[in-house]
Amino acid sequence: MTTKKNNSPTPTSFITSRKHARTLPAPALAVLASLALPAVAHAGPDVTPDPAIPSVQVTGANQQQASANDKFTAPLLDTPKSVTVVPADVIAQTGATSLTDALRTVPGITIGAAEGGNPVGDNMFIRGYNAQTDTYIDGIRDSGSQSREIFDVEQVEVVKGPNSAYGGRSSAGGGVNLVTKTAQAYDVNRASVGIGTDKYRRLTGDINRNIGSDSAFRLNVMAHEADVPGRDVVGGKRWGIASTVTFGLTGPTRAIVSVYHLTSHEIPDTGIPFNNPITTGANVAKNGNGEPFNVDRATFYGLARRDFRDTKADIATIDLRHQLANGILLRNVTRYGKSNNDYVWTQPDDSKGNTVLYGTVWRRANTRVTETRTATNVTSLSGDLVTAGVKHTYNAGIEFDRETTDRSNYLFTPGTNNPLTGTFTCPTSGAATLYNCTTLVDPNPYDPWVYTRAVSGALTHVNTKTKSAYAFDTIEFNPQWQVNLGARHDDFQSVLNTLATSTTAAVQTHVDSNFWSWQTGLVYKPASNGSIYLAYATSATPPGNDGGDGLDALTVAVQNLQPQRSKNIELGTKWDVMPGGRLSLTAAVFRSTMNNARVTAPDGTSRNIGRKEVKGVELGFSGKITSLWSVFGGYTYLDAEVADNGYLNVGTTAKPVYVVSPYNGNRFPATPKNSATLWTTYAFAKGFTAGLGVNAMSKVYGSVNNNKWAPGYTRVDAMATYALNADVSLQLNVQNLTDKFYFDRVSSPHYAGVAPGRSATLSANVKF
Template structure:
């Protein structure tokens, strides 16, 4: 989009001819104007209404039974206008628009992909597409998104199993009873190329077809070896649109082929011994931003996503609506990726880096059916807006990895010690300051015989209601029961001369979750609320594709239970064009899984986050738009269990020395701002600022990345009613900072300054 416009009313074009005619009429003598034989043209004066560009009064999910203004919960709605104006091309970039969200890095059991942390808690498995859980690790696109809804705080009453931090719901573009063709073509620095297409056609009075498509390729500024390439297509057709009975069929396909980034290692591997004095201060090592430790002819990252949905809806004569959503989804995540591992002491002792090989090939299939009934009813003089629903789902993840011959350790020593680097080590060791990504690493790659399968089934019943007691007071409540079963199986296998026995694990639990809130409206455009919500995180919450996996050690544990108390206010100003919101909250997980005094994993830990959040979204006058937020988080590990200070054979457990430490991957303060201003008809300028305070990479709080400010800028110009140009400059000051931190071994370094020029068209 070249400039901000209302979704309901387009900005009226400036007509110089009409303005001149009006001026001439005022200048003429009265007699000339009123002459009997004189017929003057009719002049129609129209004024564009002052309406918000960044405002969505209703949320996409039926489970929210009140408008956003009167929903007692912190929910950030990122509209497509902000996504397009800011130049975001991925979900991770779009989420930068709201504070309190950080991205984690891939490491060990954590895959490469959208590793989302909300208010300090991992929400990797809490991503939904149109209200349906989107399982499987992947890197998501934005070309088919209408908006992104970020619900903060425990929300298992809405989505079932999940983290205490919140969830992300992606709202897809759907067919409309309109005729339009929209698209964009963009080029930029670092070989940036991107094209999108959005076509909507009516096929009758109640039928429409829509097609969205995207192709994208680019290098990464300041990271010469890293590159991205992907394409996607999303057709949909709607029948009975605008009638009591409708059916929407949609399909989404996206695939990518990237060279993944390996990040920068930390410089703090020792906690005791004679080498402690050599340690750094816990930050990543100081090397040039372009330093890349991966291998071009070994590393890759390929993903593929296919989602088919059938959405049927019927509204009865009394206003009650029955809806059924069926979905089948399949995702794959396939990669070999170099982690610059600092844990072996090579950085400090030798100035070298071991090129640790991480790999994964995962396929996740999901089948989900949601049936819901919603409407309005008056009982005992009280108006109720309600929804009742049943959800059935099955998720299956099959995960494996790769093995390499002759191996990925130092060939000179057969281990991970890298006293030297280069060809003699098999290029598995490289120098800290001058690694060569084009080293001729040539090995044989094959699938590992170790395979893991996880099948998760869920049956859920839920209900939500907003009771309007009077014009001032309303009560919002929700209740959900989940029956959750997850089964893990790793078949027996032989690797070389080593035989490994089969492993199986199973967990089953039923858990209730609820959301309750009271809303007071002192005026029609404002609300004050208090709410209480819960979340349940059972063993194997990630469905077999992340850090929160099912194992024999945790299979018999109860779900981790979290609760959130929140007090907030939402207010609309400037004829409801600008919405302001603020909330204070206290999230408490009392039975977190930690190591108990006997060395086993038990539900005896505790984590707590206290904080507040402020936001603004909408118009300040006709020409000035703003989308901004600030979050403060005091995220502390209250009880981290026990630590073994003895040996494996003779353990000695003491209370964790990390009690009271700050959550990893969690900034204490974060701010985001995006704002645009129409300086002349057709000419809009804008910019953004992001601030993130210091972030720790481990619960020890010994490894960390510093705070940073990042600035972006944009300008757009409308050539005519069909074509506009948009210039975006990302990371305007070319700031060196780290944008993903969750591994204690390395940190992801952010892109440098880049520029793109996009031609947007609409017919």
């Protein structure tokens, strides 16, 4: 349970306890200078615990950091839900520099590929369900398509299973919460500089200062530049700054004011097209096997003179907390955010038959010009009370949220079709096709593609408003028995307007949806260091869930449909074992169903008549086996079936003929049946630690058809650190040690994303 120091207000949140970060010693400034680096660093080691810094202990989950999500009303050990916490030291040791890097250590999560309607950015799948819109920062939804950094992140929390009771509208799979760094009551300076293969350069800095006796200031900065190992052309640079001021560190009233900015410029990756199956017609003999084509790993189908991606993210937050009588905490959080995602990105489109018929690829230009603005206000009360001898730990609140997205795309002169055919078919390639067609093998990314680019007048404006009320209560009858209850009501309204152009009519559509979400669990504690739970939870995903910037778009066809509702029942156990509870072990079996999935009905309309089902097993471990040996990882088994996919048109658009979907019984796209992760370190001698990581995943399908797929893989990483003294250390990371050629992004039916090849980085980390 969270403790309070100096009567400072502390929310009753329980994802665990934290010790404030210690810098893994890094090379002294003289050593840094000798490296002759511009300004480049490794993100991680500057966040490991420092034994000299006072700590606040919280029970649960192997002593990891306390969560900003105060909706957890019990220690993680006693929370009837699967939650994986990726702590600061694992982020640091693995050399993670992005959210997707950090999530690589969590089994059961896959990263999806972008598509025409699916933006380039963090596209996660959790337990088989798309969780693109289910990213939170300190417990508040972070909207807009982005690629998130971790230079300002203390730890990453993955809540698995239906998540609507905690976060509102969401997928059935769960959500990801980023816990950010805040100003603390101590003085410390940290810096980290790194260089590596593939033009890797990275710099991070972390400065925390007391301001007087009751306030503190913290500044985090980052600059990063790198190519993608094993890939031609792909790479980019980014920089970020995050500052926080905390007032009232010791009194009953506290204010935390923070500002965050991130800018990136890159050439996004295109991946490799699938060997497209042709099952009927005269060319059936040329049928592909559905795997990505066997071409050189470095093959890049984009155009260096056309492709780009520029992003920006700005977030400002005011977090006010006041300790009332009887230990009740009143909290109000106001946040404003804005994100921009602007790109031209070539997709190697195999769906036109070019690859198997002609050995060519159409360079399909996927484009987006998007700005998303959000304003959120959350007010909550939390505390403890005892009634009739029964203890309640509660949190209740109201939330108001407004999201506005303006989205358009680019138009090109000349166009992106093949001028020889007037379409996207490519019997030939090269200059005569204006380089819109290229060869499957050895395409030239520096083809002299000349164009004029302009933003389309077909602007889509989406305005989404949400009003919510929620309450959570952990009821402790005695030391052995607890009940966890949670409920949330959402009033979700979204309006879409598309401006008319010379060729298209204006479109207006809207959805107005009200829904309840539930979370309940029975917890039995056979011992103080363990629990066994049985839990039930629901989620609701209304039409237009993405707020105008994702795959789940609002359209006329779906505006009147009900939210898709998912239900999950889970039986699990959690134990903190070894002396001091230093090793956390978890296990769970679960079944999740969506009985009203949106699919095509027999008359061609969209209806809530489909069904999806996931049955699975999860195992997890985190902590220390001995004082020198640390482990983190787990295993996930997912039996994810599309039980009822509705109907499919086997006729034409003019004369449709609908039959029962032949894809009934197929597996979910982007969902491996088996996945496992392990990260382990061992301190061999004073100042020297080595680590090894293994990530394994079985094959995944690129679409519900299950006829395009990427094979499974096993990836190995390695790390070694050496402390020169108490303040300075060096860290060497080798990612993808065996240079495994595999695919790490599969959710598009056209291509698979190529994972980075082997790379090495050396970081120098200093505390001064």
